[in-house]
Amino acid sequence: MTTEFKSISLSGRKKDVSNKDMTFMEKLYLPAIAKGMGITLRHFFKPKVTIQYPEVKREFSPVYRGRHILMRDENGAERCTACGLCALSCPAEAITMTSGERKKGEENLYREEKYASTYEINMLRCIFCGLCEEACPKEAIFLTQDMPPADYQREGFIYGKEKLVMKNEQ
Amino acid sequence: MDIALFIEKAAIILVVFGITMLIALYSTFGERIFASYFQDRLGPNRAGPGGILQPLADGVKMFTKEDFIPDTPNKFLFIFGPFLFMTTALVTSSVIPWGDTLNLFGRSIVLQAADINVAVLFVFGVVSIGVYGIMLGGWASNNKFSLLGAVRASSQMISYEVAMGLSIIAVLMLTGTLSLRSIVQQQHGFIDWSGSIPWFSWNVFKQPIAFMVFLICAFAETNRTPFDLPECESELVGGYHTEYSSMKLGFYLFAEYINMFISSALIAIIFFGGFNYPGMDWASGHIGGNVATLLGVGVMFAKTLFGIFFYMWVRWTVPRFRYDQLMNLGWKVLIPLSIANIVVTGAVILLTGK
Ligand code: SF4
Numbered sequence A: 001m002t003t004e005f006k007s008i009s010l011s012g013r014k015k016d017v018s019n020k021d022m023t024f025m026e027k028l029y030l031p032a033i034a035k036g037m038g039i040t041l042r043h044f045f046k047p048k049v050t051i052q053y054p055e056v057k058r059e060f061s062p063v064y065r066g067r068h069i070l071m072r073d074e075n076g077a078e079r080c081t082a083c084g085l086c087a088l089s090c091p092a093e094a095i096t097m098t099s100g101e102r103k104k105g106e107e108n109l110y111r112e113e114k115y116a117s118t119y120e121i122n123m124l125r126c127i128f129c130g131l132c133e134e135a136c137p138k139e140a141i142f143l144t145q146d147m148p149p150a151d152y153q154r155e156g157f158i159y160g161k162e163k164l165v166m167k168n169e170q
Numbered sequence B: 001m002d003i004a005l006f007i008e009k010a011a012i013i014l015v016v017f018g019i020t021m022l023i024a025l026y027s028t029f030g031e032r033i034f035a036s037y038f039q040d041r042l043g044p045n046r047a048g049p050g051g052i053l054q055p056l057a058d059g060v061k062m063f064t065k066e067d068f069i070p071d072t073p074n075k076f077l078f079i080f081g082p083f084l085f086m087t088t089a090l091v092t093s094s095v096i097p098w099g100d101t102l103n104l105f106g107r108s109i110v111l112q113a114a115d116i117n118v119a120v121l122f123v124f125g126v127v128s129i130g131v132y133g134i135m136l137g138g139w140a141s142n143n144k145f146s147l148l149g150a151v152r153a154s155s156q157m158i159s160y161e162v163a164m165g166l167s168i169i170a171v172l173m174l175t176g177t178l179s180l181r182s183i184v185q186q187q188h189g190f191i192d193w194s195g196s197i198p199w200f201s202w203n204v205f206k207q208p209i210a211f212m213v214f215l216i217c218a219f220a221e222t223n224r225t226p227f228d229l230p231e232c233e234s235e236l237v238g239g240y241h242t243e244y245s246s247m248k249l250g251f252y253l254f255a256e257y258i259n260m261f262i263s264s265a266l267i268a269i270i271f272f273g274g275f276n277y278p279g280m281d282w283a284s285g286h287i288g289g290n291v292a293t294l295l296g297v298g299v300m301f302a303k304t305l306f307g308i309f310f311y312m313w314v315r316w317t318v319p320r321f322r323y324d325q326l327m328n329l330g331w332k333v334l335i336p337l338s339i340a341n342i343v344v345t346g347a348v349i350l351l352t353g354k
């Protein structure tokens, strides 16, 4: 049927597609359709794969890298010393910070003499690679198992210290 | 005119209208739920318990969208198209017998809006007017894709109407009547003991080929997959309703579901015995005539709803036909098949003398 097209092959790599004639049963289509409908019906009664998100949460792997947390030490003082290694290692350039000097009487707030007075991570830039966690010499930044929640504004995704630093009670 | 008859008919028309609307509304929901179940998903289940308020949410969305009318010289036709499509979809429900007679208040009430003796012809006539709704809408949109969709729709519906009409002729040769009510009454019960060989009384067992042809054509007539070429998204954006928005689009989509409902009802009536069910004589003799009738109405609706489910089932199984395949199937397979069926049926009637 398609012999007149067979010789045309500009690249010389054309494959001949099998165009075999269908048997009568195949031409009827109906057996094949019935078979297909059997398959779809089987799927109709199969358990569903959907996870009902806010009520049921999918279990993450133990190495899952979610939103960041800035740790405190055992006395409740912030570990970060604003060395900037995390910002340097960040491939997405998502971290910015400014450093401040610890005053007298703030030893219970900051562990080192130099600390981050502001610390921001842009969650829209972050690719959750975890390099910041790896780079940190003070074991201050970690990636947790949480996901950053949705927001209506882009500004809402720039996480400052109020969202990043570990809560004091825990 | 008898005032009681008037009230009775008005009540039936209103109830049928309401039920048609309700079923069409929930078919849209059912479509989404069944689609997702066929695809191992759960589907919309957030609006109300189990998602049953979803159609309302969809309706509100449709109503509150911007009603855009494109820059077309045919504004009137543009508005008239969905209106016509919706009207023709609704009108066919008037001749469908939903049940046997009820005996209430000393009257025997026929559960049918109008028992006209040419009901089959009426349905075919009205359905073919429905093509105008698509054609006018697509043409007045002043858009290539809409026009292509509309042309496809009309040529498809006209081709398949031929096969549909021919397939039904074989059934009509057996029944000898065009009244849907008589067709149903002839399929009384489930097994017919009166003949020399007891055989099922439903037409599907007497005319299986006519049933297959009719079913395939019904899919084509309602523009459902595998024959949804008028609105295939991958080729024509949205087909004939590309330019429509808001409730005008809603009317087109909604009328499609009404058409589905009506055609399932029609298939149930012509081929599956309508409101007849096995053991109906026993029920009317032992439980009471009215209860038996109501059971019959329930059976009728169960058959219709299964028909709608079947539409959806096929939709999520069979991929879309190519246009030349569609035309080949219609003209070269279904029409000769139904003509052959007529000839065979005629020969059998002649030989057995029935
Ligand atoms: S996880 Fe990666 S991308 Fe995100 S802040 Fe840390 S280093 Fe940057």
Ligand code: SF4
Pocket: A079, A080, A081, A082, A083, A084, A085, A086, A087, A116, A135, A136, A137, A138, A139, A140, A141
């Ligand atoms: S989080 Fe760690 S790496 Fe980043 S500035 Fe603080 S101490 Fe340095």
